Amino acid sequence: MQWLLSRKVRWIFIGIMLLLYIMSSVISAQTEVPEDYGAKGSLQDDDITLEKALTYAIQDEYLAQARYEAVIEKFGPTFPFTNIKVAEQRHIDALVRLFQKYDIDIPENFAKQYTPTPTTLKQAFEAGVEGEIDNIDMYEKLAEADVPDDAKRVFNNLKDASKNHLAAFKSGLESAS
Template sequence: MTWKYAVLLPLLVASSVSAALGAASTARAERAVDVDPAVKDALDTMIQDEYEAEVIYRRVLHDFGEIRPFSNIVWAEQRHSAAIAALYRARGLPVPASRFSPENVPAYGSVREACAAALEDELENIALYDRYLERALPDDVRAAFEYNRRASLEHHVPAFRRCVARR
């Protein structure tokens, strides 16, 4: 190999890689621009709703110790927000940070009070998903929303109802 190729080949490879990465970034940016504002609104609303539930349940665990159903459902809330975060990434959008912290969510005087509030929050969560599922949504968004809604309806609501009944 002559010196010209030895010098030029790495430059050509680096240039090709840079161009490919730039094209990928441009494609992500173009996808982000093309996101339907109604879909973006749905993603924004639902990820913040899932974040809020997680922080509230963590606050309950902090205040009352590792109690069920909060100790189980807090992990489900993380999975719910992670599923929505994946929808942002698939569209080349930044995943928003949570607006919630233990300081700006409610504290409860008893476990029963926390369970009753969590039950109401889960029912409101289901109603939010219902509202968005009435709309035309991309298949991946619909699937994630249906999964999260079903988990709340079939698992979280019954668990919090049992919690209220036994306390």
């Protein structure tokens, strides 16, 4: 009887540990993305200045880069995340040049605190699709704002790149399903 009871206790302990492990792998980012951050913020803002446009854009690029870094960290170098992560850095660099040209302070990168780690590759592709759709919508709006032509050109170029990323993630999602 003593052995049986300790065996039950062990199974309960194992069950609790397994439950805690599963819950920890599902827990998303430490903090939700603020309503006024990245694409989400830009799509709600009716008064977009150059400073706001650049800020929303770089925040969203930071989020995308952090999202793909989390995927690579969890699943290893996985196509297309590795390639698109490199592209996100080029997008950030293009935006940084505009910040510098117009003497606007570059926002700090807080994206990792808002970035959940997906539990499956399918979830990673779904997040990639959703993120790129929001990114495209944001760049369409920013390109229509009252901003200098060089900023509009960069926004349109980044929108086109996001369309390519979207196609890659949709293809990956089909393969993962």
